[in-house]
Amino acid sequence: MSEHEHELEHDHDVNAEGTAVDQWEAIDVVQRPKWPKVIGIISIIWGSLGLVCGGLGMAMLPLSPSFIKGAMTNGEPIPYGMVPSVTDYIIGGIGFLLALLLLFAGIACVSYRPVTRMMHLLYGVTSIPVVVWSYMNQLHKADLNGQWAKEFPDNPMAPNLDPSNAAAGIGQMIGLVLLIVLGFGVPIFYLIWFGLIKTKTEQITGGDEGVY
Numbered sequence: 001m002s003e004h005e006h007e008l009e010h011d012h013d014v015n016a017e018g019t020a021v022d023q024w025e026a027i028d029v030v031q032r033p034k035w036p037k038v039i040g041i042i043s044i045i046w047g048s049l050g051l052v053c054g055g056l057g058m059a060m061l062p063l064s065p066s067f068i069k070g071a072m073t074n075g076e077p078i079p080y081g082m083v084p085s086v087t088d089y090i091i092g093g094i095g096f097l098l099a100l101l102l103l104f105a106g107i108a109c110v111s112y113r114p115v116t117r118m119m120h121l122l123y124g125v126t127s128i129p130v131v132v133w134s135y136m137n138q139l140h141k142a143d144l145n146g147q148w149a150k151e152f153p154d155n156p157m158a159p160n161l162d163p164s165n166a167a168a169g170i171g172q173m174i175g176l177v178l179l180i181v182l183g184f185g186v187p188i189f190y191l192i193w194f195g196l197i198k199t200k201t202e203q204i205t206g207g208d209e210g211v212y
Contacts, residue, residue, distance in 0.1 A: 032206035036109045036116070039193070043106030043120070046186065050099025058092045076155055079148040081141030091134050098127055114201045120194045124187035131183040142172065 061084045068078050105119035145161040152158055159165050163172075198204060 032112060033203065035198075036112055036204060040106045040109030040111075040116070043102050043109060045106075047099045047101075047103030047106055051096065051103065054092060054096040054099055058089075058096060061088060061092065073155065074152075076152045077148075079145045079157065079161060081144035081148070081161075087137050091130065091137060094126075094130050095134070098123060098130065109204075112205045114204050117194045117198065117204060120190040124191040124195075127187040128184065131179065131187075135179055135183070138175070 065078050065083060068082055072078065101119060102123050105116050105123060108116035108119060142163065146163040149155075149158040149161040153162075163169070
C-alpha cells in the first residue's frame with residue numbers, strides 16, 4: 001500500500017470515528033421517570049401494613065370470644081356482633097390477599113415493570129366493593145351489639161355498644177372518615193393514576209418518547 005493510500009485510509013478512519021462521536025453526543029439520554037419509585041414505595045408500605053394488620057386480625061379472630069368472655073360478669077352471652085362469623089373470615093381473607101397483591105404491585109413498580117399498572121388497577125377495582133362489603137358488615141355487627149346492649153344494660157360494656165350513646169356515635173363517625181379517606185381514597189387514587197394518567201408502557205419504563 002502506497003503512502004498516499006495509507007493517509008487516505010487514516011483520514012477515513014478519523015472521520016468515521018468523529019461522525020460516531022457526533023452521533024452519540026446528539027442522542028438525548030432519556031432518564032427513567034421518578035414517580036414509579038415513589039408510588040411503588042407507598043404501595044409496598046401500604047401492602048405491608050395490610051399484611052401485618054390483616055394477618056394479626058385473622059389470627060386473633062377465633063381467639064376474641066375467649067378474651068371478651070372474661071368481661072361477662074353475670075353470665076351474659078358474648079355481644080352478638082363480636083362473635084366471629086363466616087363473613088368475617090371471608091372479608092379478612094380477601095383483604096389479606098389484596099394486601100399481598102399491592103405489595104407485589106409496589107415491588108413491580110419500583111422495578112419499572114409494566115405489569116405494575118394492571119396489578120394496581122386490579123387492586124383498585126377489587127378493593128372498593130370489598131371495602132363497601134366490610135363497612136356494611138360492620139354496620140350489621142354494630143346493630144347486633146346495640147341489640148345486646150339493650151338486653152343487658154347492666155353489663156359494663158353495654159354503654160359503649162349502645163348506639164344512642166354519644167361516645168359510640170363518635171366512634172362510628174371516626175370509622176366512617178377513615179373508611180372514606182383510606183378505604184376509598186387509596187384505591188380510587190390508583191384507578192385514576194394508572195387508569196387515566198399513566199396509561200402507556202413508556203410512562204412506566206421510560207423510552208424514546210420521553211412521556212412521563
